[in-house]
Amino acid sequence: MNRIFWRFVVLVVLAMTLASCVIYFTFRLLSGDPLEQIARSQSAGQIFLLEQYIDQAPADEWLARLNKVREVSGVTLELLPLQAALPALPSGQRDALLRGQVVMDVAGKAYYRRVDTQGARYIGSDDDVIHAQHLPIDIGNALRMEAIRFAVIALFLLVPIGWWSRAHWRDLQALSHVADDFGRGNLAARAGATSSASIAPLAGRINDMAERIAALLEARKHLLHSVSHELRTPIARLEFGMELLRDRHAGDDEALLKRLDAMETDVNELKTLVDELLNLTQLDHAQAMPREPFALAPLLQACTPPGTQHFSASIAPDLNELQGDPRLLARAINNLLGNATKYAQSCITLTATRSERLIIMIEDDGPGIPPEARTQVFEPFFRLARDEDHAAGGYGLGLSIAARAVQLHGGEITVDTSPLGGARFTITFP
Structure with a gap:
């Protein structure tokens, strides 16, 4: 799966959850609690029995019918004083109970209703409440049905979205590979998106940009x-x-x-x-160069800076071999050492180690390179606007040649501040 699809999944699930909450509270505001309506529909038989059988009995037979229903029904029917039933209900349902309506207790699987409001069933019947318990209410089953409905809708939404995002992601990945190839120097790399692809306009603009850049280069x-x-x-x-x-x-x-x-x-x-x-x-x-294995330690030991500064080298014996052009890499190392010679006051060091990667560091105790210019120094003809650079001479090409040579060997070169006080050039090979 790809990131676009999973973002769509999260977005759709959140949107559907939010929509469900909005629908629930809207219906609750307009027509009552939907859960209460579900419980009322599941208890419709017991409510019908009360309203159409027990209540239809003459006043002197009302209690007898109630007892008869108690004997044959699995529902528990009790008579409670009105003042005892009211505290058990939320404030919003108490008025409904006082008006003689059936009030559902969803959590308790029960309902409440006054016997009557005029005291016509028996003496004091207007102060009693029928409390029906153990009703066949199963909100969990209703919620499971809603969850299944939710999952089916989400599935039918996400399947086409997944199909679309997968195709879209493949096109984006191809476009990303083209950008990587072009950035690595393959100026012939172009996006091959079809005209029906959703990223075809973007691919066309990238190809036009690549054509212009390639032409300029x-x-x-x-x-x-x-x-x-x-x-x-x-x-x-x-x-x-x-x-x-x-x-x-x-x-x-x-x-x-x-x-x-x-x-x-x-x-x-x-x-x-x-x-x-x-x-x-x-x-x-040069897009490629002849590659041959060569021992790295002897090559580094043969590189020495010109001049009279104190030079020290710490070269690990286990550097093994590197694939490439030894003369080209030696040129890069000598260019860096020559650059250090121009600016060092008294000390230049060369260090080479290998652990997970091969690292070569060249340091000096000169004025160093400001952080804002550490990427520009590898550009052709770039020179810092300071007296040391103009006094040192040169044309601003040595570091460019060194960076390109290292790049052709699959490595990268960076510059930062050395503990000696000057610049530290670090060459890293995977």
């Missing part, structure tokens, strides 16, 4: 890829031109040589940026 990827490739040609020309200038004016103009060195540094930075863009584009286009 593909355009972005192709733009980055094309720009990166097209930049290689002018960069190569610049390098060639600088080499020619260096050869022609070697030793002649020291200022020109210094300027050429500065230009060469700029060109190398531009080449690095182009290479990073190409790497990011290749990872974005």
Whole structure:
């Protein structure tokens, strides 16, 4: 069963229960207590015997007929003083008894009625009340019949609702799977709801949205890829031109040589940026990658951060193997270590453990990353607006490449605050 169906079940049962209560109190207000009417109908024979047999006797034979009925009937008939019977009744029924009407006692399976109101049966008969007990009243059976009627109506309501909600739930589940596939990078995932399905309009809008998003992402990827490739040609020309200038004016103009060195540094930075863009584009286009088992502990031991900060590694020996591309994962780890090197003051740590999941943590004692920017740091070209980031250099692509590489291996990467005071990047593999 699905959640939609059970919500309908609860809703229908609550609605029917509320409707039953409203009907009961409405009928009670308009025409009396329905339970009392049921009890009166079940006691109709005994009331008929009183009104059409005993009461029809002449005044001097009334008590004799009453005694005769006592002998042959299973109902107990007693005469009570009026003042003794009134306290046993609710206030709403006392007036009816005083008017000479039959008053039902549903819980006691009995009824009360005055002998008469004029004292015509015998002396003092207007002060006596007939109390009939052990009447064939069975409210429980009536309530069981109502419960069966309630259940049958609920069943006939819930069967078509269940059929409809099951089909609706399957369509929603299919739509959810499409959204999951699209979120995981399968840009070709589309909802396949039929035109007769209740969610067909929603599926159509989702498909239109997916088409536009896929087109925008593909355009972005192709733009980055094309720009990166097209930049290689002018960069190569610049390098060639600088080499020619260096050869022609070697030793002649020291200022020109210094300027050429500065230009060469700029060109190398531009080449690095182009290479990073190409790497990011290749990872974005990669829906799958060659997978091979490789030992994780040696790979992590071979990763060391550049720089002079104190580096310590705690790598568990039982990390076993991981399926994937070892060079790509090593690139991700080295990118994180390189990022830590830029901001750490004196300490960088790498920790790898395996329990239910494989966890790799890289920490530093730098300024850290503000909570509001911890998801944005994995976006391409994102850099924090602070002096440390601009002084550290870079292009804001290293963390994007690391996140994409980890994602291709089926893991996820998060960042929070390290006990060392800086940032702590945590890579988790299932």
